[in-house]
Amino acid sequence: xxxxxxxxxxxxxxxxxxxxxxxxxxxxxxxxxxxxxxxxxxxxxxxxxxxxxxxxxxxxxxxxxxxxxxxxxxxxxxxxxxxxxxxxxxxxxxxxxxxxxxxxxxxxxxx
Amino acid sequence: xxxxxxxxxxxxxxxxxxxxxxxxxxxxxxxxxxxxxxxxxxxxxxxxxxxxxxxxxxxxxxxxxxxxxxxxxxxxxxxxxxxxxxxxxxxxxxxxxxxxxxxxxxxxxxxx
Numbered sequence: 001x002x003x004x005x006x007x008x009x010x011x012x013x014x015x016x017x018x019x020x021x022x023x024x025x026x027x028x029x030x031x032x033x034x035x036x037x038x039x040x041x042x043x044x045x046x047x048x049x050x051x052x053x054x055x056x057x058x059x060x061x062x063x064x065x066x067x068x069x070x071x072x073x074x075x076x077x078x079x080x081x082x083x084x085x086x087x088x089x090x091x092x093x094x095x096x097x098x099x100x101x102x103x104x105x106x107x108x109x110x111x
Numbered sequence: 112x113x114x115x116x117x118x119x120x121x122x123x124x125x126x127x128x129x130x131x132x133x134x135x136x137x138x139x140x141x142x143x144x145x146x147x148x149x150x151x152x153x154x155x156x157x158x159x160x161x162x163x164x165x166x167x168x169x170x171x172x173x174x175x176x177x178x179x180x181x182x183x184x185x186x187x188x189x190x191x192x193x194x195x196x197x198x199x200x201x202x203x204x205x206x207x208x209x210x211x212x213x214x215x216x217x218x219x220x221x222x223x
Contacts, residue, residue: 009151032210043115043201043214044154089153093209098144098169103153 002027004092006102013109019077021105023090026071030092034099035064035075038087047088048075080109114138115215117202122220124196132187132218134202142208143185147171148199148217157200160185161208189220196222 005024013019023033034049050057050064050073057064063076077084090102115136124130136143145157156169160179174193179185185204189196199219203212 006153034211036214041217041219043117043203043217046211046213049211096209098156098159098209099212101154103151 002100004090004100004102006090006105008105009103010106011108013080013107015080015082015109015111017080017109019080019084019107019109020074021088021090021107022072022074023092023102024070024072025092025100027092027094028071029094031094033064033066033073033090033092035062036089036091036101038089038104040087044089077107080107082109082111085109115202115204115213117200117215117218119218120216122218124220124222126222127191128222129191130189130196130220130222132189132200132202132220134185134187134215135183136185136202136204136215137183138204138206138213139182140204140206140213141182142205143179144203144205144212145169145175145177145185145187146201146203148201154201157187189222196220 035047036044037047038044048059061078066073087104087106089104091099093099118133142161144159146154155171158177160166176188201217202215205212
């Protein structure tokens with residue numbers, strides 16, 4: 001019930017394409033869903049986050065889509081660039097509890 | 112320039128030795144966290160602290176210890192009881208606790 005399942009494990013996208021990473025959760029009490037971006041040898045950086053009262057949040061080329069009934073949320077990267085090549089982690093939690101992280105997706109954007 | 116600093120970036124130790132990893136933040140955050148990252152495993156929570164002089168075990172606390180004597184500092188000791196200590200260790204902080212966690216650059220520990 002506490003797991004966050006992330007897919008795919010790895011993803012290769014052409015430059016200019018759309019990258020889509022999916023996460024699923026079981027605990028309906030979760031109320032915070034962030035995405036992190038991590039470059040090799042660096043710490044993760046908070047990219048974008050959403051609360052369950054909205055179905056979509058957009059920041060630049062990055063969009064979170066949230067489906068409360070399906071208990072799924074996804075990250076869409078529009079116009080993917082080689083500089084977006086990194087590992088992406090989804091996470092979820094409810095108030096006062098620890099973030100539960102997915103196992104990560106390694107994105108490679110080919111030029 | 113606000114942020115989280117971790118030192119050292121790389122650390123090498125012999126098996127059986129305790130080692131302490133440093134984490135400092137100047138973001139004035141109440142909560143601080145330690146995670147361990149192994150390839151393909153995501154981030155696993157070791158310990159967290161929501162206030163000075165208080166901390167709680169995470170999912171994989173065995174073989175680790177922490178202290179929180181100052182708001183800015185949350186050092187992690189990897190003891191000789193930790194069976195497989197070689198990993199990438201990440202410190203994070205947040206305010207309010209548990210949301211919007213910001214990570215440091217990490218310390219890569221290698222034990223041989």
